[in-house]
Every structure is written in C-alpha cells, then in structure tokens.
Amino acid sequence: MGSVTHVPAPPMTRPRLIATDLDGTLLRDDKSVSDRTVAALAAAEEAGIEVFFVTGRPARWMGVVSDHVHGHGLAICANGAAVVDLHRGRRIVQVRELPRETALTVVEELRTAAPDVSFAVERTGGIHYEPQYPQFHLDPGALIAPAEKLLADEAEYADEPVLKLLAHHTELVPDEFLGMAREAAGHHAEFTRSSPSALLEVSGPGVSKASTLARCCAQRGVAAEEVVAFGDMPNDLEMLSWAGTSYAMANAHPAVLAATTHRTAANEEDGVAAVIERLLELPPAG
Structure with missing residues (x-):
C-alpha cells in the first residue's frame, strides 16, 4: 500500500504560471506521465495558467512530455541552458551556452x-x-x-x-x-x-533553471509571486527559492525538503497533479 502524504492547502490566489521539473517530479519512475497528471495540466491551461517544463534533460529527450502537451509547449532544458519549443519539433529557440x-x-x-x-x-x-x-x-x-x-x-x-x-x-x-x-x-x-x-x-556563469525561468517570466510580465514551482533535486533549489510558492516532492533530496515550506505527494503518487487539483478546486482523481 502506498504511503499517504498530506498536501498542504495551496495559496489563496491562483498562480499565473506553473513551473515543474520532470524526472522525480512530474514523471513516474518509469518516465511516464499519468493520465491524472495529463488531465491536471490540461485543466490548468484551460483555467489560464501557463505551464513550463523545467528540466536538466536535453531537448532530444523531451518526448516524454511533448507527446502529451496541449498548450504547454515551452520547456527550459539543460538546467536553463536552452529554451525549447515542443510544438515545433523540440526546436531550441534560445541558448545560454557554456563558453x-x-x-x-x-x-x-x-x-x-x-x-x-x-x-x-x-x-x-x-x-x-x-x-x-x-x-x-x-x-x-x-x-x-x-x-x-x-x-x-x-x-x-x-x-x-x-x-x-x-x-x-x-x-x-x-x-x-x-x-x-x-x-x-x-x-x-x-x-x-x-x-x-x-x-x-x-x-555557464549565472545559468540555472531559476535564472532562465525568471527571464521567460519577465518576457510575459509574470512576477515570481505568481509562479508555483515543483522539484525534487539540488538542481531545482534555485528555482524553488525564486518562485513565490514552491513544493518539494515527498521523494525529494533532503536539501530540497529543507528549503521549501510546502510538500506534496511523491512523483509515483501524482504529487504535482494533487496540488493542481486543489488550486483549481477540482474533485480529487479516483
């Protein structure tokens, strides 16, 4: 029987943007995206909340989510070094290189x-x-x-x-x-x-998930306080600290658990989807 993890109440106001890591966070351990998670992401976009995938993965390894995207077609890859358009063949549209x-x-x-x-x-x-x-x-x-x-x-x-x-x-x-x-x-x-x-x-110097996410949000007029972020490993720390609201997965690295004030269920238990359902006041998935 899977463990039961308490999901804290979400912020009172809906965010304008959701930023989520993939491996160990949005993805199950077998690298799949559950039907519940796909439905939650679609519901978020229908409610006017933009979704960014923010990952250490390269663009060519984004098939795990590009096959399931709806409006959420933007990914920040390689820990912030590349911004990728998933709707255009995983094309890299911005590069922050390591000299x-x-x-x-x-x-x-x-x-x-x-x-x-x-x-x-x-x-x-x-x-x-x-x-x-x-x-x-x-x-x-x-x-x-x-x-x-x-x-x-x-x-x-x-x-x-x-x-x-x-x-x-x-x-x-x-x-x-x-x-x-x-x-x-x-x-x-x-x-x-x-x-x-x-x-x-x-x-490269100054390149991280957080700094590239901040740039992308600034281009859209989205403030850090309007972002909810999810992550599980040290490469998520800066992003989780930058976002107005952040959630550590139950399976997160100890440093991530220590740096965040909110928790959600493990990736195997659809922790990201659980928070989105609460944000949108959706009925919990059965």
Whole structure:
C-alpha cells in the first residue's frame, strides 16, 4: 500500500504560471506521465495558467512530455541552458551556452581535484564523452574522445554551442563530489546535480533553471509571486527559492525538503497533479 502524504492547502490566489521539473517530479519512475497528471495540466491551461517544463534533460529527450502537451509547449532544458519549443519539433529557440574556454578550465581543475573524474560534453546537437564516461544508450552517435579534444577549436561539431559539461566519478559520494567541485572550480561556472550517482552538471556563469525561468517570466510580465514551482533535486533549489510558492516532492533530496515550506505527494503518487487539483478546486482523481 502506498504511503499517504498530506498536501498542504495551496495559496489563496491562483498562480499565473506553473513551473515543474520532470524526472522525480512530474514523471513516474518509469518516465511516464499519468493520465491524472495529463488531465491536471490540461485543466490548468484551460483555467489560464501557463505551464513550463523545467528540466536538466536535453531537448532530444523531451518526448516524454511533448507527446502529451496541449498548450504547454515551452520547456527550459539543460538546467536553463536552452529554451525549447515542443510544438515545433523540440526546436531550441534560445541558448545560454557554456563558453568553451570556461569548460576547458573546469576540466583542468576538476582533474586536479578528482583525478578519476570523466567528462561528457552536451552540445545543442547531441552529447559526446570520454571513453571512461558511462555511455548513454539514447545517444548512439556520440563522439568518444578526451574532453580536451571534444572541446578543441577544431573538434567536430565545434560550431554547436556547449550547453553543459557533465562530470562523473565512480567512487565519490554525490554531495561530497559536488562540494569538492564547487570549491575547486565554482568561481568559473555553475555546478549542480540531479542524478542519484556522482554525476555533476556544469553550466555557464549565472545559468540555472531559476535564472532562465525568471527571464521567460519577465518576457510575459509574470512576477515570481505568481509562479508555483515543483522539484525534487539540488538542481531545482534555485528555482524553488525564486518562485513565490514552491513544493518539494515527498521523494525529494533532503536539501530540497529543507528549503521549501510546502510538500506534496511523491512523483509515483501524482504529487504535482494533487496540488493542481486543489488550486483549481477540482474533485480529487479516483
């Protein structure tokens, strides 16, 4: 029997925008979107509430939601490095790149701090990685070479902007690796994590889910106080702090639970949908 999680009462006024993470938040563990969640998102848009998907995923991995979107066709991907139009073939419409020189500096400094680290380079057209890096079954066309070569001026695909650098370690504890990396190279770029393993995600200076969401909201005249956000991992922290109202999933990382005042049910129990139903005063799904 699944656990029962209390869902606090929502704010008194309806938000103008809902910003939700995907993995561990909107998606079930099998990466599906439940019928209840699809219906709740559609009801939110019908009520005039815009929906943004805000994720660490690249644009090419957005099929999990692009097959279910109605009006909600905007996604903020790669932890804020790309804004994607899901209604136009997952086309990237805005890029906030990680400068190549900055990425090379991070590679150098992390190799010194954690010699067994391995890297991947996420570009607008796909991911490429070092031989030691865990391979992505979803990206069979990746180039495999040392990060320094993948980031070189003369590298294949060098004309494609770098969205983020990924750093993996097989032995370090994830949060300890994050702290070590920030101490070694945090003055060059933004470091975060969303994986249960020791996998760090590195973005350009000032680039995060929160900063790109704030830009998109400003373009629409939406204030932070008019946003409700959902998340579960450290890469959601800035977004949850920026939004006027934020919810941590019951399955969230301890740092996320500590940073938010509202809780909802776990992703496996449709926690996002439960809050939307309360916001819209809809009857709970049976």
